[in-house]
Amino acid sequence: MRPFCTRMMRFPSLLLIAGCLSGLPTLSAQAQQQLSLPAMSPAVHLRQAFSTSYIDLNYSRPSKRGREVFGKLEPYGKVWRTGANSSTRIKFGEEVKLAGQVVPAGTYALFTIPDPKEWTVILNKDTSQWGAYDYKPQLDLLRVKVKPTALAAPVETFALTLENLQPEAADLVMRWDKVQLSVPITADADARVMTQIQEAMKTDKKPYFAAAQYYYSTDKDLGQAVKWMDEAIKQEPKSYYFYYWKAKMLQKAKRNAEATAASKQSLELVKAEKSAPLQEEYVRLNQQLMAELAKK
Known part of the structure; x- marks a missing residue:
């Protein structure tokens, strides 16, 4: 408190007190420190x-x-x-x-x-x-x-x-x-996906592989799925991945001889894969697939 105010507080008045208090520091809402507290209900x-x-x-x-x-x-x-x-x-x-x-x-x-x-x-x-x-x-x-x-x-x-x-x-x-x-x-995802496929197949960028995989995973027309895989392979003839999935679809369609041929082609193409882990994985997957086909 200011010295003058200290002396005059012996004879206080409302005006004097108000004047003295006005000199005290105050904290406005803007000046107060904001706290980061744990939420009770995060x-x-x-x-x-x-x-x-x-x-x-x-x-x-x-x-x-x-x-x-x-x-x-x-x-x-x-x-x-x-x-x-x-x-x-x-x-x-x-x-x-x-x-x-x-x-x-x-x-x-x-x-x-x-x-x-x-x-x-x-x-x-x-x-x-x-x-x-x-x-x-x-x-x-x-x-x-x-x-x-x-x-x-x-x-x-x-x-x-x-x-x-x-x-x-x-x-x-x-x-x-x-x-x-x-x-x-x-949800009725199937109806939406089928509509998407129908519309996408009318465009220049046809999603052959994605559509074939959907048909495979939902037990739809496997013959159509294989045809779409053939179209995908035409676009990427060196894709061991596409040949492997074509073999899987042919296996599901019980066309075992064709499935074996597609799997062998996948094995041949995977030799060019520079990633050793990927190469090892698709060699293993194809060998497993051909072993399954051989039992039937």
């Missing part, structure tokens, strides 16, 4: 390749911290944000089905209504909410009923995951405390 962004596109999850992860979660912290019968902080968001890169109901490509808020016997899972069109305080049921895209399962041991931190991934199916799984919820997601 945010997560999960992006999972799925079908012909992806699924995105954005949510925050609250922890149990000794509390009884469902029925107490998160009451039964009330809409829950299914996480913490902002409402949980899920984005689908293509049309899917959630528990059998159609969901157009897009981003949705994911809400739930906990219940001891049967939860309600909600996709809502309003993705800008903080929590579920402004939840509007008239903006629901869908509601599905899902039975929870009990976990043997409590899960400390809330988790949303995508599990049991297949080309056209996955499960959206929620775990917290002693509760697990699993919601099936399905």
